[in-house]
Amino acid sequence: MLGQMLKWLVRIALAGAVAAGMSACTMLGLNYSSLSVDNKPVASPPLTSGFDPATTRMVLEQELYGPWPGNLPVSFSAPRVIDAQYLGGRGTLEEITLTIGEGDSARRFPIAIAYPNIAKTKPVPLIISQTFSDNCSVFPNDPVTELGGDVCNGTNMTGAVGFLATSIFGTYIAYAPIERYFDAGLAYASFPGWSFVPDGNPSAQSVMATLTPDPKPTSALMAWAYGFDAAAKALETDPRIQPDAIAALGHSRYGKSALMAAAWSDRIAAAIAHQSGFAGAASSRSTTGETLGRMARSYPHWVRPGLGQELKDGLELSLDQHFLLALIAPKPIFLGNGRRDVWSDPNSTYRLAQAADLVYEAEGVEGLPDGTMRTFEPGAEISYWLRVGGHSVVSEDIDAFIAFMTAHFSPAG
Ligand code: GCU
Numbered sequence: 001m002l003g004q005m006l007k008w009l010v011r012i013a014l015a016g017a018v019a020a021g022m023s024a025c026t027m028l029g030l031n032y033s034s035l036s037v038d039n040k041p042v043a044s045p046p047l048t049s050g051f052d053p054a055t056t057r058m059v060l061e062q063e064l065y066g067p068w069p070g071n072l073p074v075s076f077s078a079p080r081v082i083d084a085q086y087l088g089g090r091g092t093l094e095e096i097t098l099t100i101g102e103g104d105s106a107r108r109f110p111i112a113i114a115y116p117n118i119a120k121t122k123p124v125p126l127i128i129s130q131t132f133s134d135n136c137s138v139f140p141n142d143p144v145t146e147l148g149g150d151v152c153n154g155t156n157m158t159g160a161v162g163f164l165a166t167s168i169f170g171t172y173i174a175y176a177p178i179e180r181y182f183d184a185g186l187a188y189a190s191f192p193g194w195s196f197v198p199d200g201n202p203s204a205q206s207v208m209a210t211l212t213p214d215p216k217p218t219s220a221l222m223a224w225a226y227g228f229d230a231a232a233k234a235l236e237t238d239p240r241i242q243p244d245a246i247a248a249l250g251h252s253r254y255g256k257s258a259l260m261a262a263a264w265s266d267r268i269a270a271a272i273a274h275q276s277g278f279a280g281a282a283s284s285r286s287t288t289g290e291t292l293g294r295m296a297r298s299y300p301h302w303v304r305p306g307l308g309q310e311l312k313d314g315l316e317l318s319l320d321q322h323f324l325l326a327l328i329a330p331k332p333i334f335l336g337n338g339r340r341d342v343w344s345d346p347n348s349t350y351r352l353a354q355a356a357d358l359v360y361e362a363e364g365v366e367g368l369p370d371g372t373m374r375t376f377e378p379g380a381e382i383s384y385w386l387r388v389g390g391h392s393v394v395s396e397d398i399d400a401f402i403a404f405m406t407a408h409f410s411p412a413g
Contacts, residue, residue: 029340029390034288034347035373043283043322043355049362056323057264063317064279066218066304068264069226072211075099076234082112082142090182091116093142100196100230105210109195110135110145111231115240116182124185125245125409127272127401128231130193130224130254133157133174138190140175147195170392173251177398184402187241189231193254196230197223204301220301221257221279228261232268245409247272249401251393252344253302255336256280263327270408271328272401274336275391277344279303281335283352284320289345292317325356325382330363334383334404336397337373340390346373353382376400379407 034040061067077097086093092115099108112135118124131137135144136152143151157165157174165173181188197204197220204220217223228248236243247270250258255276262271273281277290279302284292296308307315325333335353337346350373360367360381368382369375376385378400385400 029338029343031340031342033337033339033342033345033373033386037347037351037354037373040347040351041285043320043352044285045319047322047326047355047358049358051323051326051359051362053327056319056327059319060324060327061222061304063319064219064284064303064307065222065260067215068222069211069215069217070264071213071215072101072226072230073099074230074233079113082144086114086142087179087182089117090179091119093139093144095145096234098191098230098234100227101211103212105212107196107207107211109147109191111189111191111234112139112142112144113187113189113235114139114178114181115187116185118185119187119240123240123242124187125247125405126187126189126235126241127181127247127249127405128189128228128235128268129176129191129249130227130257131174131176131190132192132251132254134192135190137174138176139178147192168390168392170394170397172393172395172398180398180402184406186402186405189235191227191231193224193227193250193257194220196227199253199301201299201301205305218305219303221253221260221303224254224257225260225264228258229265229267232265236267242409243267244269246270247405247409249274251275251336252277252391253299256302259324259328259333262331262333263324268331270332270334270405272334272336272404274334274393274397274401275338275341275344276335276349279321280344281321281325281349281352282345283322283348284317286345286348288347289343320352322352322355325352326359329356329359329367330365330381332381332383332404332408334378334385334401336400337384337386338389338391339386340388343391346386350384350386353384357382378403383407 079094083093137155137157140155248258248261249272251274255273258271259273261268278292278295293311357367369380
């Protein structure tokens with residue numbers, strides 16, 4: 001009897017260890033996303049052709065993201081030329097200082113912009129990227145300015161941290177291969193998303209609370225989305241930029257804010273949302289990967305105050321994220337995914353893209369093409385990209401971003 005009990009105790013302990021190991025594997029990207037979608041829940045509530053963008057924005061603000069801070073004033077400096085012969089004379093590298101807000105609480109930070117030479121004769125499409133790191137690491141060979149005003153002296157992705165970050169999260173997690181964007185006739189602007197509102201708890205809330213005039217953002221994701229809009233406002237009147245061809249690009253947390261920028265801002269003509277995951281393009285109802293509840297508890301400042309606890313207490317959001325995708329219709333969306341990046345849930349992302357397709361069709365454009373999770377059509381209005389590998393920005397992703405941009409906007413050429 002005692003022997004039997006011991007055996008069971010050992011079995012239970014082993015099962016626990018295996019389960020813990022499996023969940024750790026998911027986080028480390030050792031699992032694969034399922035490619036089957038027909039055997040999974042359909043997006044709910046269903047979208048209808050009578051989709052109402054104004055109500056949807058209101059509900060997403062109330063339930064998930066807090067208000068769009070559309071009244072915050074935006075101003076910007078004249079451009080400073082950093083390098084008139086950038087990349088061996090292939091273009092120019094410039095900077096502006098962007099100011100969001102008013103009075104003492106206004107936030108001021110630099111944005112670097114790389115223009116290909118062709119922009120001198122013909123306006124070009126623009127990618128605005130929010131980066132995790134800082135512009136020193138995005139433009140490691142150039143004296144761009146850090147937040148705070150110091151001039152950069154090379155990348156900050158150095159030493160063991162830099163090595164680990166690029167080994168795990170990819171060569172292009174910080175560094176931007178501008179020559180490849182120039183080859184495609186694209187301009188590229190970059191700033192750390194966190195320079196407007198910091199990516200910290202409670203520092204994000206402290207900064208947001210000081211911003212005037214109302215409505216203040218109450219989530220960093222919404223603030224960062226507004227950061228994209230503000231940068232687009234500063235650059236849309238630049239004669240070198242095609243004002244109707246400005247895309248917001250972000251990885252992961254900034255993929256979430258890139259989608260929101262396209263959904264709330266008329267200035268953002270497309271979203272390149274790479275591995276946006278929960279509160280981005282993954283289903284808030286999905287139990288695969290990180291889950292919305294876990295994200296809201298780990299990063300409470302990303303969403304509106306109190307959401308994490310309320311989800312824990314059983315709150316069910318009335319809308320799922322296909323409503324966010326539908327808000328972007330008919331503008332093009334790129335949804336980047338990695339097969340091993342189960343954490344950000346490529347499978348529910350695809351199912352929500354399928355659901356959002358209805359609103360694209362109602363707008364008279366084809367959204368998600370027929371096919372499977374492996375079908376990549378850069379010219380589709382909902383362009384779903386799935387590659388091997390995990391949560392990272394690698395060379396193939398850059399090719400896919402560029403293919404998407406060139407398929408949708410006519411680059412100078
Ligand atoms: C964490 C977080 C994700 C987020 C990611 C990122 O992994 O759990 O929700 O997308 O960071 O921004 O890289």
